[in-house]
Amino acid sequence: MSHKGKSLTRRDFLRGTLGATLGASVLGTKFVTAGGSAASKSLVTIVRDQNAMDASNNVNSGVLKTMLDQTLIKFTGKPTAKDAWLSLVKPEDTIGLVPTPHLNPTHQEVTDAVKNSLIAAGIPEGKILNAQGGPDKPEACTALIGLPALKAHWLTGIGTVMKLYILYSGKPSYYHDQNNAKLGEIWNLPCCKGKTRLVLVDSLHPLCDKGPQVNPTYKWAYNGLIAGTDSVAVDTVCLRIIMEKRKLMKGEPWPLSPPPLCVEAADKDYGLGTSNWDNIKVENYGWEEELLLG
Amino acid sequence: MTESKPILPKTVGLWTRPDSPKFVNAQNIFDYMDGAGELYIGYRFDHLEYYEYKAKSQEDILVEIYFMKTSDDAFGLLSLDWGGEPVDLSQPSQEKASTISAHWPRALYGEGLLRLWSDNIYARVMAYQETPESKQAVLALGHSISKDRRNPPRPDLMKNLPDSFEPNWAIRRDRASYFRSHLVLNSIYYLGQENMLDLDHTSESLTAPYERTDSSGDKTRIRFLLVKHSDNERARNALAHFHRVYLPEHPLQIKSGYSEKTVNVYPIEDGWMGYKLQNNIIAFIFECPDQETARTIINQIWLYTIQKKEV
Numbered sequence: 001m002s003h004k005g006k007s008l009t010r011r012d013f014l015r016g017t018l019g020a021t022l023g024a025s026v027l028g029t030k031f032v033t034a035g036g037s038a039a040s041k042s043l044v045t046i047v048r049d050q051n052a053m054d055a056s057n058n059v060n061s062g063v064l065k066t067m068l069d070q071t072l073i074k075f076t077g078k079p080t081a082k083d084a085w086l087s088l089v090k091p092e093d094t095i096g097l098v099p100t101p102h103l104n105p106t107h108q109e110v111t112d113a114v115k116n117s118l119i120a121a122g123i124p125e126g127k128i129l130n131a132q133g134g135p136d137k138p139e140a141c142t143a144l145i146g147l148p149a150l151k152a153h154w155l156t157g158i159g160t161v162m163k164l165y166i167l168y169s170g171k172p173s174y175y176h177d178q179n180n181a182k183l184g185e186i187w188n189l190p191c192c193k194g195k196t197r198l199v200l201v202d203s204l205h206p207l208c209d210k211g212p213q214v215n216p217t218y219k220w221a222y223n224g225l226i227a228g229t230d231s232v233a234v235d236t237v238c239l240r241i242i243m244e245k246r247k248l249m250k251g252e253p254w255p256l257s258p259p260p261l262c263v264e265a266a267d268k269d270y271g272l273g274t275s276n277w278d279n280i281k282v283e284n285y286g287w288e289e290e291l292l293l294g
Numbered sequence: 295m296t297e298s299k300p301i302l303p304k305t306v307g308l309w310t311r312p313d314s315p316k317f318v319n320a321q322n323i324f325d326y327m328d329g330a331g332e333l334y335i336g337y338r339f340d341h342l343e344y345y346e347y348k349a350k351s352q353e354d355i356l357v358e359i360y361f362m363k364t365s366d367d368a369f370g371l372l373s374l375d376w377g378g379e380p381v382d383l384s385q386p387s388q389e390k391a392s393t394i395s396a397h398w399p400r401a402l403y404g405e406g407l408l409r410l411w412s413d414n415i416y417a418r419v420m421a422y423q424e425t426p427e428s429k430q431a432v433l434a435l436g437h438s439i440s441k442d443r444r445n446p447p448r449p450d451l452m453k454n455l456p457d458s459f460e461p462n463w464a465i466r467r468d469r470a471s472y473f474r475s476h477l478v479l480n481s482i483y484y485l486g487q488e489n490m491l492d493l494d495h496t497s498e499s500l501t502a503p504y505e506r507t508d509s510s511g512d513k514t515r516i517r518f519l520l521v522k523h524s525d526n527e528r529a530r531n532a533l534a535h536f537h538r539v540y541l542p543e544h545p546l547q548i549k550s551g552y553s554e555k556t557v558n559v560y561p562i563e564d565g566w567m568g569y570k571l572q573n574n575i576i577a578f579i580f581e582c583p584d585q586e587t588a589r590t591i592i593n594q595i596w597l598y599t600i601q602k603k604e605v
Contacts, residue, residue, distance in 0.1 A: 009486030009540055014563030056423060102328040154481045155329050176329055176477075209375075210481060212330030213418065216405040217377055252513070258480045 008181075013259060041281040042230035042274050044237045047071045048287040052204055052223040059109040059204060067286070068113050071200065071227045074285060085121035088197045088229075089143045095123060096131025096141035096195075098164055100149040104207040104214055110225075111147055114200065135168050138192040146196055146231065150203040150222070150238050154210035156180035157260030158242060161199055161235035168192055181261035184270030187231065199234045201226040208245040210256070220245065223287060232266045232273030233280045237293075239263055240277075244292035300359065300415070300439040302345065307431040309347035309355050318342040336475030337370055338363035338495055340414075347431070353423035357435055360416040366449040366498070370472040371416040374482070377468070378404035381433065383412075383440045398448060398467070401436055408432045412440035448472075451498050451522055456598045459591045463504040463516065470502035483517055483580075490539040491576075492532035496524040504591075516565075516587070518595065519578040529574040536569075536576075559588045568592045 047067045053059055072084035089095055097114060099106035115128050131137040131144055138144060146164050153159025155176035162183040166172045169186045187193065203226050209218035222241070228234040239260055246254040267275040274280060284291060304311060319341045323331035326342070334342070340361040347355040362368045380399035401410035406424035410417050419435045421428035449472055458464045471482050474497055476489040483501055485491075493499060501519045506512050523529040530548065537546050544560055548571060559568035565581045566588040577595045582588035 007486060007488045007539055009490075010484055011540065011563055013484075103330065153329075155332060155477065173324070173329065173332075176332065212333045213327065214420075215375065215377075216407055216420075216424070257482060257484045259484055 008261070041279050042228060042233035043075065043281050043283065044226060044228040044230070044233050045071055045075045046203075046224055046226050046237070046282065046284040046291070047074065048222065048224040048284070048291075050223055050287045050289075053221055057205055057221065059107055061109050061113065064109055064113050064204075065117070067225050068117055068200075070285060071225050072117070074283060075198075075227050075229075081117055082121040085118055085123070089118075089123065089145075091122055093123070093143040094127050094129065094141045095197075096129050096138055096144045097147055098131050098138075098144055099147040100151070100159075100164065100202075101132050101167075103153070103159065103211055104149050104151045104205075104219070106147050106149045106202045107204060110200075110202045110204070114145060114147060133167055135170055135189070135191040138165075138168055138195060141195060143197045144192060144195045146199040148199070148201055150201050150206035150226070150241065152208055152210045152242050152246075152256060154212040155258070156183065156262060157210070157256045157258050158235065158239050158263065160201060160238045161231050162187075162262040162266050165192055180258070181265040181269070183262040184232075184266035184272050187266070187272050188270060196231060197229070199228055199231050201234060201238055203238070203241070206242070206245070208242050208249065218249070222290075222292075230273035230280075232263065232275050235263045235266070236275045236277065236280060237282060240294055241292045244294055245290075248290070248292070300412075300441070300443070302357065302435060302438050306347065306355075306434050306438075307427050308349035308352055309428075309431055310349065311345040311347045311357070315343035315345050315359075318344070332475075332477055333374075334360060334371075336473065336478050337367040338474070339367070347435075352425075352428070353421065355419065355421045355428060355431060355435070357439075358418045358420075359439060360418075362414050362416060365411075365413050365444075365446040366472070367474075368411045368414050368416040369448055369452075370474070372400075372402070372409055372411040373471045374473075374478070375409070376402065376470075378402035378407070378409070381408070381436070383410060383433070383436045384445075398452075400445065401440070403429075403433065403436075406432065408436045410436050410440060413444045413446055415439065415443070449498065449500075451500055451520065454520060454595075454598060455500060455502060455518075456594065458507075459504060459594050462506055462508045463591065464507045466503045466505055466515075470500065472498070472500045474498055479519075483519070486539060488539055490536045491521050492523070492528065492535055493521070497528075497532075498522050514583060516582050516591065517580040518591075519580070520595070521576045521578075523574045523576075526574050529571060529576055533569065533571050533576050557589050557592050559585055559592075561585070570596055572596065 047070050049063050049067050052063050069081040072081045076084040076087050078084040078087055099111050118128055119125050131141050148160045148164040151159050156163050165186045166175055175183050203222045203224040205219055206222050207219050264275045266272045318326045340363050342360050344358045381401045381403050383401045406421040408419040417439050419432045421432050476493045499521045503515045503517050506514045557568055557570050566585050567580045568588040569578045570592050579588055579592050
């Protein structure tokens with residue numbers, strides 16, 4: 001889609017020159033896809049349990065642990081959560097956990113569950129760090145586990161996976177609005193390039209409107225964990241879930257604005273993964289009501 | 295009525311506040327709310343005072359009082375989302391107010407969050423856990439914030455928002471917004487990356503969709519946008535900027551005036567768009583199904599905006 005050096009307007013989306021993901025998100029139309037071979041598809045798993053939160057939206061840590069184990073096993077194909085972790089990270093790694101810090105932040109229970117699971121897999125507790133913050137955080141790590149929360153964002157359209165490392169840039173406001181397309185370049189900075197071993201999205205209680213502050217009217221109990229190693233594919237699935245929920249909530253098209261340029265640009269401009277729906281294999285397990293995959 | 299600071303109760307229901315609020319200004323707003331600060335800076339923001347009410351065995355209630363430089367700016371913040379249940383805070387019982395289709399509410403409540411506009415204040419009062427007790431406390435706090443304060447009318451520019459256009463287009467009031475910043479415009483209706491309309495704190499704008507109302511069930515929408523700049527030259531320059539970025543294939547021929555012939559209409563990807571410049575005001579219409587609709591509607595806007603009342 002390369003748009004570098006060009007001032008994008010609404011008309012570029014309408015012409016379809018920016019590709020399927022963006023056109024769909026701006027105009028509220030169906031995701032357009034182009035064929036991809038099954039062998040090359042990026043796997044994204046969704047594990048949901050209706051009892052992950054109670055009626056007051058308190059997280060049930062026992063259910064969450066089971067969901068995390070299932071996610072790890074299903075995603076890697078390994079027999080146990082321990083084997084799964086050890087296929088993703090090495091015992092000698094210094095592992096940084098990267099949760100979403102603001103506006104519908106990642107549940108602490110999710111971060112704790114991942115940390116405990118890593119410890120159970122044999123990773124020393126002292127080698128597991130909170131890596132959210134400035135560029136010094138990922139520099140101290142040899143592996144990163146992204147733990148974003150599922151949410152829309154008023155300056156970047158979607159504020160989930162691609163936006164997760166924004167503080168690593170040292171200039172987060174630079175990436176708002178028109179520059180949200182450049183969020184992918186942060187993933188290629190030396191401090192974090194190639195270090196992401198897994199993206200695990202906290203989609204227990206997502207936010208489908210952009211904010212900028214949380215309005216609980218636009219939160220809902222999805223009760224899910226979404227996982228993948230292709231960060232762009234995971235964000236593409238997250239984008240679809242948010243768009244489907246917005247349509248469902250309003251009973252009419254409710255496009256994201258500004259458009260989430262970052263997702264497709266991460267694919268086309270920065271080569272971080274695929275935003276083409278046909279190149280993504282989504283496997284879902286557990287509770288199926290309102291899965292919101294279109 | 296006074297314009298003094300609201301006096302919040304020390305205790306409301308089960309909840310008690312600290313003795314003094316915390317202050318946030320334009321210099322440290324990003325420390326407090328990350329990128330959300332851009333929204334408030336996009337209006338004429340003065341400062342924010344906030345309290346966290348706490349209660350044993352209950353989730354907190356957060357009270358944020360945004361002191362804006364004008365009532366218009368406070369209204370603008372509320373206008374970004376008309377969702378929720380309208381409430382009338384002028385009555386101690388906080389009875390339900392009429393819906394947005396009948397009036398423009400000054401306070402809206404939904405799932406623990408109350409948002410209100412009271413003179414130059416925009417406030418958010420949020421119970422992190424909605425219960426009957428917390429809802430009662432949130433509404434009581436809203437009443438305290440707005441008590442004995444003036445209730446100025448909506449911004450003058452909003453009065454130039456017709457309820458309908460002939461022959462069969464009706465406003466979607468629940469999506470009508472007032473703003474000063476291109477970031478806010480892009481969060482409502484994305485036009486493009488650049489600040490192509492040269493919006494800033496000296497300008498004011500409003501936008502709303504209009505929906506076809508005939509019996510066919512066709513819910514076709516058009517988008518109306520009105521921009522008022524501080525003077526005629528700024529408006530003309532802003533329109534030229536818009537035209538260069540948005541309509542580069544069309545020669546720039548900005549015509550101004552009252553006559554029907556001065557409407558500029560263009561076919562683009564999502565239908566016909568049109569604009570009209572008069573003095574310091576630019577009216578735009580987007581997504582019209584045909585040229586005649588674009589021309590007719592923009593002339594109606596002009597009759598409503600200029601001839602009814604000189605802005």
